[in-house]
Amino acid sequence: MGMAFYGRSFTLASSSCTEPRCPYLSTGDAGDCSDTAGVLFNSEIEAIISDNDLTPKLYKDAAIKAINWNSDQWVSSHTFSKGLAAALGNEINLNTTTGLTSATFLLEKSATITSTSTPSQGSYCRFINCGDVCPSGYKVITREDKTSQLMLDSTECPSGYGQTQTLCCPSSSDLPTCQWRGFHNNGKCKGGCDDGEAEVGTTGAGCTKSGYQSACCSTTTSTDPWSKCAWTTSCESDKTCPSGFSNFVVGSRNGWGGMPSCKGDKTYNYCCSGSSVPDAFTNCEWKGHETTFVNTAYCSDSCPSRYIRVAEQSINMFFGNNMKGHTTDCIAGNEAYCCKGATAKVAPRSDTSEPTTYQDQTAKDFDAYLKKFLADPVCPLTWEAQYSATFGDDYVTRRSMNYVNSINGSSSSSTGFSVGKARRDLADQATTLSLLMPLLQSWITSEVPREDINRIWDLRLEEYGLENDAANSSTMRNVLFGSVDSWSGSFLYSPSSTLSDELCNIADSSQGLDRLYVASEYLCDDPSEDDDDSTLSTRTVTVVGTDTRSENNCSPSVMYVLRGIINGELSLHYLRWLQSTSSGGNELILELAFWIGSTPGVADSTARANYGDRSHTAGTDRWIVMHMHVPLDGRTFMGGDNILYMGVRNMGIYHSQGVYRPPAVTPGYQRGYRAEYRYTSSYAEGRYNTGNLQNYNSRTDTIACPRQRRGNAAQRWYVGQNRDSNVPGTASSDVDYGQLLNDFVRSLDSRAT
Structure with a gap:
């Protein structure tokens, strides 16, 4: 078996839990000689045992011994002789997991999720x-x-x-x-x-x-x-x-x-x-x-x-x-x-009882649900978030045209799309998604994502030929936290909505989430960078293109909606200031309601077919509504080009079907009508989100600015300032979404003037 000359160490989450199955925060402190976090040489371990008068604890089932010192430091190995009291070897494969389960210390067999795939x-x-x-x-x-x-x-x-x-x-x-x-x-x-x-x-x-x-x-x-x-x-x-x-x-x-x-x-x-x-x-x-x-x-x-x-x-x-x-x-x-490279292939498994060793039941369940979904990666119409802000197709690629045509019994257009039959056919996948999503969200949003889950995710993407197109864990964490390494416990974008889009548009998710991340990088300013300067720096977004192909599916992408506003197929109906109910009076919301059609109030069946959500059968989509969230502080407005620009921390979007007349903001003043907004779990804790219109007003963030480099406040997108280069150049196609957002607010500015 051999004997290694170092051991693996960890920093525990709590000094009150020092056994296997206890959670840990990170690798252990570096030794004076090893100078590497998570690694201690035998001589260093022997010194720790001697200096702290420790007796290693034996775990017979896992065939390991472990010591705990300084309340939160922990190191383990296979059982060792008295002469090498601290030979905590690396004969085992200690993976970075969210918990020190006893299964973690089992030697993983060569048959564990093996792949014959080529590198991506x-x-x-x-x-x-x-x-x-x-x-x-x-x-x-x-x-x-x-x-x-x-x-x-x-x-x-x-x-x-x-x-x-x-x-x-x-x-x-x-x-x-x-x-x-x-x-x-x-x-x-x-x-x-x-x-x-x-x-x-x-x-x-x-x-x-x-x-x-x-x-x-x-x-x-x-x-x-x-x-x-x-x-x-x-x-x-x-x-x-x-x-x-x-x-x-x-x-x-x-x-x-x-x-x-x-x-x-x-x-x-x-x-x-x-x-x-x-x-x-x-x-x-x-x-x-x-x-x-x-x-x-x-x-x-x-x-x-x-x-x-x-x-x-x-x-x-x-x-x-x-x-x-x-x-x-x-x-x-x-x-x-x-x-693009070769499509990876995985050697087929001989039978379902193969001798695979998973870290725990969570890993086994994650793999089973993921494989079942990837075998037919189609989401029911009512499953995913209402919009995808990140994907450039005219309609979000939620299912192949062959699938749409098959349920229509037609090989041509999908104008006869049967929502009811689609829901019945995809009932099994809805169950799979409901089981997979919590595991995916728990993994990707944890402070230290489990490496064994990461390997399963990468392997299965390769198995189904998605390794170059689907977002990996780094891309997902980039979008949710602003960067791979800046875990904070708070999110720039809703994990459930973002990860739902990841699954339901998995073949486009890598570029889609990159677009969302790059848009924030290009459009958001950090007012904390220079406290004495109230002007905006000049920055350009290079002119780039978008995909022009159209998958005539269920809901329009935000990119498609933005183009519709720019070209006049969606018309601005009204703007209205709202007081944010969750900011303690420190934030306003600018509501922009766009009528689905070129003339406000005039029904346009073609525009509704193009820009409405085709799963909305209990109500007709009449507006597309955007909410710009504007923090109130010393950086609410900043100047550039002799103009003041309003700073937006994020912008949400949703469909609306009818009108609602809320109470007047100021008592005694006339009440005003608004496009319906209450049918979502994100408003009033979901009190009104019942009946046939449940979730018809579900929100999705189109852009969220990352945190400032100093403090925890968000950076701002100062809308209206032109970041477009006057002369075309070349850049990544990931920039096209940010460019489209820039063009959108510029089009509003031109209409106002």
Whole structure:
């Protein structure tokens, strides 16, 4: 069995509970020698036993001994001899869980949730899109030769906008050492990497006369695919590959993007060694419209979220040039060859009684419910939150068109959508969701999320081919708490609503939640940054596009609603100030009611079909209502461009069907009518949320600003200040939601003036 020479330690949640099954807060304090939290060397453990006169406690069933000292420190191991009284070895796999259950200390068998799947695209380094920052779970790579500088390449980004492409690598794997090779002061560059290095990109920067520089990295798991492939050094007229690299991947007139352009139809060819192309470079296609410009024939080299860019090339069909692209409707700009990677597969289980060891019953239940849902990831119409603020399709992708058509008995449009039958068909999934959701919410909102649950989640996403499209735990916590590491016990967005959207739109949830997070980053200001300055900084949101495909499903996405307001299909009916009932008088709400139709008060059946919720059969949706929450303090208004802008901490949205006349705010004044708002559990503790219209006014936050860097107050979205760049550029498609929110309030401002 062997004997390790260190033990794993933990900081307990309470000094009154020091047994297995007791919760803990974090790893244990670092030792003087180990200098690593959660790890103690044998010599350190022996010293602790001696200094504190401790007697290790034996747990026979789990075959471990444990000691507890300083009230909250705890360490354990397999049973050990008296001569090695503190040899608390690492023969066991102590996972980060929410409780120290005895099952935690069992040696996990090799059959425990095993997978034959290949790594996802998130396992590899890549140069990200122009203007992006490294996504959650990635780190920026510094230059080995110049540690004060980052691995950056701006040669394929629009000039004048300060944008660059950054080399990012997953922080979960060993980070490679990287540097640019091939530069010469005379402007004649000679690219190429040393033996044992992987070329992950090229640049023409500094190569004024000839050649290019190569981005060269040490070979690690995160650069392994690149180490197996190479570009031809000359332009080829066919699919000729370099010697020793027989598997053709793609041809590009600019190679990675920084290589001198080939003439005519010739290309540099990228090829790989071995029996096949690495999985990371499969399922690829040329893309140019991930970023939308005013001139839609102008294209960019941006790839979708979680794709890897393998090649890029310039396009120019003007003035007799014949630098044509592969992407349709592109006559200028750039395009990129973007790879989604291989669809992961898991070896099938031989039978239901396989010798799988779960940490506890919670893990076993979570896995069972998750598998059952992913086998048919369709939510009943009444299950999910009423809106999805984060997904760009015209209608939230809650079910496939095949499913909708099948319950209609039609292969064409879904105008005859049968709500009643859909509910009956999905009754089983409603039960599954009701059991899965509490477990998912408990896991993702805990201060220290269980690692074993995380592994189950990742494994099942791979098994069903969703590892590149579904949100992982880091993405979900980013949205709920503002960042992965800033757990506070309070949330920016409702966990139940957000996680419901995660499940019901799981194939789009990664980009969807990224959109929500990025919108807050772009639009929210932190007034605590400079207490002496009452002006807003100038910041831009680059013009980017959205998905245009429409899945004609149940409810419109918020992005679709915002577009409808901008183009006039939804009309502003009224605005009304409300006193928040939950803020102690320290907050007002601006209610904006948009009539579903181009003319307030005039019924529009087409608009209602497009913007209404088709599960609302007991009442007709007539308005879409938004609530802007405005804190009252010294930063309620801030100036910019000689104008005062109102600071909003979050904005909610809901459908409304009828009218209600609440009591007058000020006694003696005339009462005013409002669009109905009471049918939701979030108003008056759900007192009015009964009958056929139950949950018809359920709210969803469209944007919530994170906490300020000083204090616990929220940052503010100062609505009306234009954050739009006047000149189109390129950026991540995740920014399009923030851009749309910006355009929405700008459209209101233009109507007011």
